[in-house]
Amino acid sequence: MRSDRGQRAPLGLKIAAACGLLFLHLPILLIFIYAFTTEEKSFVWPPPGLTTQWFAVTWNRPDVWDALSLSVRVAAISTAIALVLGTLCAAAVSQTRFFGRETISLLVILPIALPGIITGIALRSAFALADIPFSFWTIVLGHATFCVVVVYNNAVARFRRTSGSMIEASMDLGADSFQTFRHVVLPNIATALLAGGMLAFALSFDEVIVTTFTAGQQQTVPIWMLEELIRPRQRPVTNVVAMVVVLVTLLPILLAYYLTRDGDQIAGSGK
Amino acid sequence: MTSAVSFKQVSRHFGSVRAVDAVDLEIAPGEFFAMLGPSGSGKTTCLRLIAGFEQPTAGSISIFGDRAEGVPPYRRNVNTVFQDYALFPHLNVLDNVAYGLMVKGVGKAERLKAAEEALSLVRLPGYGARRPGQLSGGQRQRVALARALVNQPKVLLLDEPLGALDLKLRENMQEELKSLQKVLGITFVFVTHDQGEALSMADRVAVFNDGRIMQVGTPEDIYQRPNTRFVADFVGSSNVLPPDFVQRYSGQRRWGSLRPESIRVSSATSGDGVAARLVGTNYLGATTRLALDADGLRLHAVVPAGTALPAEGEAVMLTFNRDSLHLMDEPA
Amino acid sequence: MTIAAVQSNPTPAILPGSGGLRGALSDLFWRRPKFLLTLMLLPPLLWLGIVYIGSLFALLAQSFFSIDEFSGLINREFTLKTYSDLLQAANLDIILRTVTMAALVTLASAVIAFPIAYYAARYARGRWKALFYLGVMLPLWSSYLVKIYAWKLILAKEGILTWLLAKLNLLWLLDAWLSLPIVGGNSLSVSFTGTFIVFVYVWLPFMILPVQAALERVPGNLVEASSDLGASPGQTFRNVLFPLALPGIVAGSIFTFSLTLGDYIIPQIIGTSRLFIGQAVYSQQGTAGNIPLAAAFTVVPIVIMGFYLWGAKRMGAFDAL
Numbered sequence: 001m002r003s004d005r006g007q008r009a010p011l012g013l014k015i016a017a018a019c020g021l022l023f024l025h026l027p028i029l030l031i032f033i034y035a036f037t038t039e040e041k042s043f044v045w046p047p048p049g050l051t052t053q054w055f056a057v058t059w060n061r062p063d064v065w066d067a068l069s070l071s072v073r074v075a076a077i078s079t080a081i082a083l084v085l086g087t088l089c090a091a092a093v094s095q096t097r098f099f100g101r102e103t104i105s106l107l108v109i110l111p112i113a114l115p116g117i118i119t120g121i122a123l124r125s126a127f128a129l130a131d132i133p134f135s136f137w138t139i140v141l142g143h144a145t146f147c148v149v150v151v152y153n154n155a156v157a158r159f160r161r162t163s164g165s166m167i168e169a170s171m172d173l174g175a176d177s178f179q180t181f182r183h184v185v186l187p188n189i190a191t192a193l194l195a196g197g198m199l200a201f202a203l204s205f206d207e208v209i210v211t212t213f214t215a216g217q218q219q220t221v222p223i224w225m226l227e228e229l230i231r232p233r234q235r236p237v238t239n240v241v242a243m244v245v246v247l248v249t250l251l252p253i254l255l256a257y258y259l260t261r262d263g264d265q266i267a268g269s270g271k
Numbered sequence: 272m273t274s275a276v277s278f279k280q281v282s283r284h285f286g287s288v289r290a291v292d293a294v295d296l297e298i299a300p301g302e303f304f305a306m307l308g309p310s311g312s313g314k315t316t317c318l319r320l321i322a323g324f325e326q327p328t329a330g331s332i333s334i335f336g337d338r339a340e341g342v343p344p345y346r347r348n349v350n351t352v353f354q355d356y357a358l359f360p361h362l363n364v365l366d367n368v369a370y371g372l373m374v375k376g377v378g379k380a381e382r383l384k385a386a387e388e389a390l391s392l393v394r395l396p397g398y399g400a401r402r403p404g405q406l407s408g409g410q411r412q413r414v415a416l417a418r419a420l421v422n423q424p425k426v427l428l429l430d431e432p433l434g435a436l437d438l439k440l441r442e443n444m445q446e447e448l449k450s451l452q453k454v455l456g457i458t459f460v461f462v463t464h465d466q467g468e469a470l471s472m473a474d475r476v477a478v479f480n481d482g483r484i485m486q487v488g489t490p491e492d493i494y495q496r497p498n499t500r501f502v503a504d505f506v507g508s509s510n511v512l513p514p515d516f517v518q519r520y521s522g523q524r525r526w527g528s529l530r531p532e533s534i535r536v537s538s539a540t541s542g543d544g545v546a547a548r549l550v551g552t553n554y555l556g557a558t559t560r561l562a563l564d565a566d567g568l569r570l571h572a573v574v575p576a577g578t579a580l581p582a583e584g585e586a587v588m589l590t591f592n593r594d595s596l597h598l599m600d601e602p603a
Numbered sequence: 604m605t606i607a608a609v610q611s612n613p614t615p616a617i618l619p620g621s622g623g624l625r626g627a628l629s630d631l632f633w634r635r636p637k638f639l640l641t642l643m644l645l646p647p648l649l650w651l652g653i654v655y656i657g658s659l660f661a662l663l664a665q666s667f668f669s670i671d672e673f674s675g676l677i678n679r680e681f682t683l684k685t686y687s688d689l690l691q692a693a694n695l696d697i698i699l700r701t702v703t704m705a706a707l708v709t710l711a712s713a714v715i716a717f718p719i720a721y722y723a724a725r726y727a728r729g730r731w732k733a734l735f736y737l738g739v740m741l742p743l744w745s746s747y748l749v750k751i752y753a754w755k756l757i758l759a760k761e762g763i764l765t766w767l768l769a770k771l772n773l774l775w776l777l778d779a780w781l782s783l784p785i786v787g788g789n790s791l792s793v794s795f796t797g798t799f800i801v802f803v804y805v806w807l808p809f810m811i812l813p814v815q816a817a818l819e820r821v822p823g824n825l826v827e828a829s830s831d832l833g834a835s836p837g838q839t840f841r842n843v844l845f846p847l848a849l850p851g852i853v854a855g856s857i858f859t860f861s862l863t864l865g866d867y868i869i870p871q872i873i874g875t876s877r878l879f880i881g882q883a884v885y886s887q888q889g890t891a892g893n894i895p896l897a898a899a900f901t902v903v904p905i906v907i908m909g910f911y912l913w914g915a916k917r918m919g920a921f922d923a924l
Contacts, residue, residue, distance in 0.1 A: 009725070013718055013721065013722055016719075017719045017722035017723075020716070020718060020719040020807075020811075021735075023715070023807075024738065024739070024807060024808070025741075025742065027750065027753035027754060027757060028745055028749070028750065028753060030753055030756060030757065030763065031753050031756075034756055042761050043761055044761040044762075045763040046763075046766065085646055085647040085650055085651075088646055089644065089647040092640055095640075104647075104648070107651050107652075107655075107656070114865070114904075114905065115861055115862065115865015115908075117865045117866070117885070117901065118662070118865060118901045118905065119655070121662060121897060121898070121901055122658035122659045122661065124888065125661050125888075125898065126658035128894070141654055145655050148647065148650075148651070165354075165355055165357040166359060168322075168324050168357070169359075171323075171343065171633075172344050173345075173350065173370050173371035173374065173418065173419075173422065174345045174374050174375050174422065175370075176374075176626065176630075177628070177632045177633065178625060178628075179345075183373075187359075202744055206746045208748055209868065212885075226868065229872050230871070242746075242748075242752050242753075245746045245748075245749050246749055250741060250744075254737075257737060326634075334616040334617060335615070335616035335617075338617070339616075339617060343629070343633035346619070346620060346630075347616065347617060348614055348616045348617065348618060423614070425616040426616070
């Protein structure tokens with residue numbers, strides 16, 4: 001919406017917008033304060049004192065490290081799979097018009113459009129029917145499935161901005177299909193793929209609903225947190241982990257935003 | 272002598288759409304050839320068939336005597352200047368120009384030197400370090416030209432290369448392209464919908480309509496002796512005269528064409544000539560274009576600026592030289 | 604490049620193929636674009652088709668099985684018994700509760716989202732615009748569990764909200780609210796009010812983005828034209844802005860509605876012991892081991908969303924996505 005420069009917003013609107021944004025951000029900031037509280041048993045406010053001792057305690061907790069390692073490995077492998085599948089799909093859909101394009105877009109978006117619990121229980125019942133035991137790979141199977149859409153959205157947006165005659169120009173100048181991919185297509189979609197990969201990583205790292213159905217006894221960081229929320233053991237450790245999780249997911253998001261800020265937006269509907 | 276480009280009964284159909292329909296075409300080596308026609312007439316598809324972006328549905332294409340069907344673009348020694356230039360945004364100007372040599376495996380020092388020379392050729396020396404995004408439209412077009420020429424193509428294809436430029440720049444570029452082609456001696460095939468551009472630059476022009484070639488000839492042929500109503504109307508908007516009218520002046524019952532500048536307009540109300548009424552005047556600077564109504568037949572005349580003109584609505588008498596009435600081949 | 608070299612260019616017009624597998628493959632891709640297309644589509648389609656669609660069908664099939672009440676084993680024969688179980692009063696209660704919550708959450712999100720989206724679309728420029736965008740994107744992408752955890756901290760009896768209300772001498776208000784039936788409870792973190800707040804908080808960014816996208820497309824001079832024609836701000840909002848933003852709101856509501864329908868973690872951590880659809884699915888497939896009933900339960904949100912999407916499409920909401 002365009003409007004005259006210098007036009008001032010009504011005060012009421014300003015206040016409402018500011019309150020809305022504060023509502024979105026204050027709760028997350030609160031996490032950072034609680035990570036330093038000296039209080040062990042309750043969520044009392046204001047914190048009776050501040051300490052950094054819980055960072056050391058958390059550092060020495062093997063279960064936290066195990067969960068973190070599993071989460072990172074799952075996210076890395078899922079992102080890699082999603083990058084390959086999402087890029088292929090985006091390239092096919094945007095380079096040529098063919099029958100069933102809409103169906104393919106829908107198919108890619110469906111795992112994220114339907115509530116996670118449906119994806120989760122569907123996968124679990126499929127594993128049960130096929131007698132597949134829970135493992136690292138059952139988690140990856142689920143994560144990669146809903147990560148494809150994030151990569152796909154980013155790649156499609158970039159392909160749309162990339163002039164179609166560029167590929168023809170490359171071939172015209174003597175580059176075969178492989179050289180064209182390496183020297184023209186890849187450099188042009190690289191940042192979009194990187195952004196998509198970052199978001200896919202963040203999505204996988206944070207996912208809990210599908211994971212509860214596909215993990216069995218294994219604990220990713222979100223599953224660990226969920227356990228702590230339902231059956232708290234050491235609250236200050238949960239506080240510290242929560243803060244670290246916020247930081248770990250924010251970095252890839254900021255980076256993804258930076259990589260794609262001119263032109264295509266990181267697809268919010270991708271989550 | 273083998274033709275630079277030869278089409279034999281070439282068709283390209285997209286489903287039921289006949290983009291190019293049974294076209295025969297011979298382009299001579301070293302020729303500046305224009306393909307002229309309205310949008311959707313098949314001229315761009317013909318260009319893409321030469322470049323190898325499209326494959327013919329039927330017929331055969333050869334380039335300097337070699338069969339080209341089934342040969343991908345990267346194996347054709349033919350280069351294209353695209354309508355949107357299609358410069359690679361992730362490469363600087365020098366690397367853009369050197370791209371063709373790079374994929375052919377030419378060493379770095381050598382290809383950059385060649386690219387620098389090609390940039391000088393299009394009068395952009397020292398622009399190599401810039402990004403395509405930092406250049407003006409005219410400069411981008413020169414880079415696209417250099418990028419194609421550096422490969423020393425046997426045929427250079429230009430797809431509406433001047434379409435995106437403003438008038439002044441377009442006129443400069445026309446002259447420049449023409450002289451570049453003369454110096455290099457490369458066969459240029461040029462697609463345009465602007466008849467002025469085609470007539471002023473090309474050695475020969477092919478006029479396209481509905482996927483077919485209506486007429487091929489020198490600019491003068493096309494302009495003075497159109498063989499169909501379409502060509503007469505499209506190239507320089509000639510007056511198309513119906514057979515009955517033509518019969519009165521030439522004795523032959525055929526379609527005729529009469530250039531607007533061949534018509535003389537006088538205010539006399541009697542005497543020899545065609546009685547008409549002036550319906551409108553259009554001031555064009557060097558000339559004035561008159562719209563005339565001769566008993567229901569709409570005619571246009573172009574007179575030099577400064578000619579004394581009757582007022583709109585007045586009766587006028589039209590005269591023309593019998594020789595300038597051109598009879599077309601198209602059956603009545 | 605010397606000009607003489609160009610004129611006597613000895614190279615052929617058609618170059619020979621580079622040979623080898625690579626050259627052959629490259630030529631094949633050019634000659635048969637459909638082959639390349641198939642090659643590109645095959646891996647993602649196989650993955651999504653087998654892993655995802657296959658699983659969905661497996662789930663759907665299970666909803667037509669039944670469970671043997673004595674042995675607890677699944678009887679793999681076609682029956683509609685599970686669906687008749689689904690229609691028991693207790694289960695209908697769960698469905699009604701969830702749909703009501705989803706509707707309320709959607710409404711509240713729209714109300715809170717509108718000023719933010721409107722400000723970002725109409726007044727924010729340059730740096731502020733980027734800041735607004737990040738201001739919505741960051742909460743959207745921050746950890747879902749951490750966000751819920753943050754609200755557990757806020758809503759706890761000893762937490763910051765109680766402290767704040769005490770400082771403002773407004774504790775009586777909180778107590779009065781908590782003593783209300785249905786929405787009240789022992790503390791906010793074990794009440795429907797708490798569940799509602801957290802739902803709104805977590806899904807709000809999903810509403811802001813599409814509404815902003817819809818408002819971006821409204822020409823600013825439409826608003827000026829309306830006030831120029833003598834409409835009060837309220838009338839301008841009702842007659843111009845709201846109808847134009849509606850597709851965006853509907854698009855956003857697809858997310859808020861669907862996500863609320865399927866969630867089982869928020870009401871489990873912040874809420875009462877009365878179940879939502881997601882929790883029912885979870886407990887049926889987990890502790891109760893009744894996979895057929897769980898599968899039948901998941902069909903409910905799918906059907907509701909199917910109707911919802913159909914309606915939204917008719918309102919043109921997909922253009923705002």
